[in-house]
Amino acid sequence: MTKLGKIKLAKRHALSTRLWHWVNAISVIILFMSGLTISNAHRRLYWGDWGFDSSQAWFVAPMFPGWATIPTRYSLAIARDYHVLFALVFGFSLLAFMLIALFNGHIYRDLFARAREWSPAHIWLDIREHLKFNFDPVEGKYNILQKISYSGVVFVLLPLMVFTGMAMSPGQEAAWPWLSEMFGGRQSARSIHFICAFALVGFLIVHVLLVLVSGPIKQLRDMITGGRAE
Numbered sequence: 001m002t003k004l005g006k007i008k009l010a011k012r013h014a015l016s017t018r019l020w021h022w023v024n025a026i027s028v029i030i031l032f033m034s035g036l037t038i039s040n041a042h043r044r045l046y047w048g049d050w051g052f053d054s055s056q057a058w059f060v061a062p063m064f065p066g067w068a069t070i071p072t073r074y075s076l077a078i079a080r081d082y083h084v085l086f087a088l089v090f091g092f093s094l095l096a097f098m099l100i101a102l103f104n105g106h107i108y109r110d111l112f113a114r115a116r117e118w119s120p121a122h123i124w125l126d127i128r129e130h131l132k133f134n135f136d137p138v139e140g141k142y143n144i145l146q147k148i149s150y151s152g153v154v155f156v157l158l159p160l161m162v163f164t165g166m167a168m169s170p171g172q173e174a175a176w177p178w179l180s181e182m183f184g185g186r187q188s189a190r191s192i193h194f195i196c197a198f199a200l201v202g203f204l205i206v207h208v209l210l211v212l213v214s215g216p217i218k219q220l221r222d223m224i225t226g227g228r229a230e
Contacts, residue, residue, distance in 0.1 A: 011226035020097035027090040033070040037079035049185035091162045110141045117144045164193040
């Protein structure tokens with residue numbers, strides 16, 4: 001075997017990243033759809049520790065249709081079973097990804113932006129390139145807008161979903177009352193949970209659209225096989 005044949009080609013996406021990407025995608029979709037059923041059971045959102053009628057609500061969610069919910073027929077018990085099960089998958093897979101990404105350097109190498117990348121000129125350049133549908137980073141795997149969005153999702157939105165979900169759980173509320181207090185009350189945690197859920201859906205929609213305009217076949221292949229580091 002030649003020396004060249006012994007060279008191990010680096011993957012664009014590590015196996016741990018690929019596994020978490022698909023597990024997380026499935027979990028988020030099922031959690032969102034079962035969450036819509038739970039929302040249909042009580043559509044009003046409040047701030048603070050409690051709330052009951054419409055005069056106390058800051059927002060009344062629409063009634064979501066059966067095709068968008070799990071299950072498709074109204075069943076709060078079944079929806080909660082799905083939600084609790086996939087919340088565990090979601091939470092533990094996120095923890096595993098973050099620990100592995102910390103140890104293999106993925107967080108520092110690919111997700112954390114360098115000081116020079118935060119300059120207004122650099123960010124404006126990246127915005128202009130995005131408007132031209134040029135998504136190739138100047139250096140590294142991701143450009144500054146991708147780093148901001150991915151870091152915001154991984155380190156802010158997803159953990160908020162986990163901890164606000166825990167704060168709403170009656171069992172956790174009894175064991176760790178400070179958790180709901182940290183969010184300003186159980187109903188505040190529910191409101192934040194709802195807002196974060198739709199923020200994640202917004203991110204997912206933009207993410208899919210950008211994949212479609214930047215070469216979907218290659219993007220999907222790389223996220224399945226790992227691709228080659230460029």
